[in-house]
Amino acid sequence: MEYQTIKEKMDELSKQFDEEAERLARNAIDIVLNQARIILQNDENLYEFIMAMGSCFFTIKDGGKYDPDSYDDEGWDGFCESDYYVRSYNGIIDDNDFQCEFFDLVDKLDEMFKVKGYPVRFTATSKYVHDWGDTIKNPVVYEERD
Secondary structure (H helix, E strand, O other): OHHHHHHHHHHHHHHHHHHHHHHHHHHHHHHHHHHHHHHHHOOOOEEEEEEEOOEEEEEEOOOOEEOOOOEEOOEEOOEEOOOOOOOOOOOHHHHHOHHHHHHHHHHHHHHHHOHHHOOEEEEOOEOOEOOOOOOOOOOOOOOEOO
16 A cells, blocks of 8 residues: 555656646747747848757848858858858847857757757747748748737
8 A cells, every 4th residue: 555655656746747847848948939039029130030850040031041050161150051041141140149149048948848849930020830841832921920
């Protein structure tokens, strides 16, 4: 009988731990999304924030993408180039070096809670989009937040 009581107590504690870990993970994601929204609202050159599959970055209104993990031929530069992203940017990244603080925070929260696995993209004023598929064939259409 005593063993059953200990097992039940351990199961209860394990459940409480799992619930608390889930709550902290949701809070970590909220922190990232709120800070990204603030950055988007304060830089007219940035278009959207995208996070999924272990990566996160801002896109730029004139067609570029800022990604802290990208490299060019000469080493790290924070920009990616592809068929539909071009390298050009002028704004908060250069002036305030926000990327170090923001992306360091995201990396720290990702180590603990895997926040970069949470698929989301949004603009300064849009609702969150969680499922966007192939954006080359079907570009994302954003709706304004309520």
